[in-house]
Amino acid sequence: LCYISLAQRLSIVVNVSDALAYLHHNHQGTIIHCDIKPTNILLDDNMTAHVGDFGLARFKNDSRQSFGNSHLTSSFAINGTVGYVAPECAGGGQISTAADVYSFGVVLLEIFIRRRPTDDMFKDGLSIAKFTEMNIPDKMLQIVDPQLVQELSLCKEDSVINDENGAQCVLSVLNIGLCCTDSAPSKRISMQEAADKLHTIRDSYLRGY
Template sequence: MLTIWKKGSFPFSRWDLVSKMFPNRREVHTAPCHDEKKLKRVSYEDILKATNWFSLVHTISSTCIGSVYVGRFKSDKSLVAIKVFNLNEPGGYESYLIECEVLRSTRHRNIMRHVTLCSTLDSQNHECNALIFEVMVNGSLEAWLHSEQHNGILDKVLSFGQRIRIAADVAFALDYAHNELTPPLIHCDLKPNNVLLDDDMTARLSDFGSAKFLSPGLVIPKSLHDVGGTIGYVAPEYRMGCEISVGGDVYSFGVLLLELLTGKRPTDDMFVDGLSLCKFCESKFPDRVAEILDPHMSHEEHQGCAEGWIQRYIVPLVALGLSCTVESPKDRTGMKDVCAKLSDIRASFL
């Protein structure tokens, strides 16, 4: 599902526009539970009015499978993100169903929460399914790591401390999904576009349209299309038709962690002739890891002791990213251990 939190990230210029459109934004409060019967329902007409009849200026992203809009409901004036699924396209209805199931089954501070939903008929008696979420005003991690629009403006560049916190937030979400849910939940499409940042830069894992519950009857995928996922982040075993496992998410997390440190996408033009982000980091580890760091990353408080800072924080983080991206899924570090190591590093730094 290509959405606001997948490939259509919040560019900063668009959020400046949103702020002008909705100057008196209020915090949206989550429903007290995920029981659909207790959620406030909204009608198709409510969505039409909130999005000004699906106007372009309200559109955050749009693909053949669905679109995401920003709007405000007349009833409470809260600014929300409205994810409307295109049920005429293959996979549209399935994405809606799995997202609903995930939202019903999960409750965690680092997983996107829905405010309410809409399942009704539109003006032409076609089925309309939509999910309504809190707006994450700081957009996606993708935009912060790679948007050319920040042009070096300091408040649009992630500090090292922010990167550690974001990595830990994502790890906590995955640990919850893998180890606290029964059956375990596999995201299957972890990447910076699917990590959203709220007002205080807390990360929320989003877009579960490709997710799978690891139940005994889960069919082994025959192709990458069956798994979902994105080139550069998808685990190598999925390309060989192996079964879906928590190890696939661990691999994607390792890539994301290395991307946070380097500022380089796994699909960067420099990665050719067998060189990958993981191999690039491995080739510099441990003695030359300073060479892989994102030059935009700020860590002013440690400039006077750069070598000590690298040995204390960067080397362990790169080692953790590499341990998550080893070839064999059974040899990858589990998310519970990842959380423990990140928590120690974060506590030491902060």
């Protein structure tokens, strides 16, 4: 696997969040993907991320019924993928856009920590989200992808400001991941809010150079 820079990782999560925000908030009706995971995110030659595989997607034409900040659709069994499925959906419970938000949050954390949510270390109630929450901000550099840590360290040769900018950027992104993976669907941020925040973080990081 080739190295993916911080700027590229930011672009990937921005691209995916934009795609999901469009599916959830477009004027034609709410579409819930139901199976967001790394293998359903495709990168083109320009490293632009695209969401694929809509085999489990559900369409809700009337998006006025809501639960917290999430639009609901009917309750039915869902397959999804272990590790990425929201807790409320694991047993075939109520499906909502908040479930996509949860899956996106897990993928985001995986991209920056480089650990799968199904790794052996995640057991006995320890999830990738809880692992992240336990270690930030103080131990952040101990849990993120070592290659990313090396990139941030190399920035010191050019500018200390860039190094601090990059570290703050990663911390902000991880915090968004935690906002997306709250165990309570009603407490998760919407996909549009996540996308807006990620755009701000990416733009701020790129301005630091």
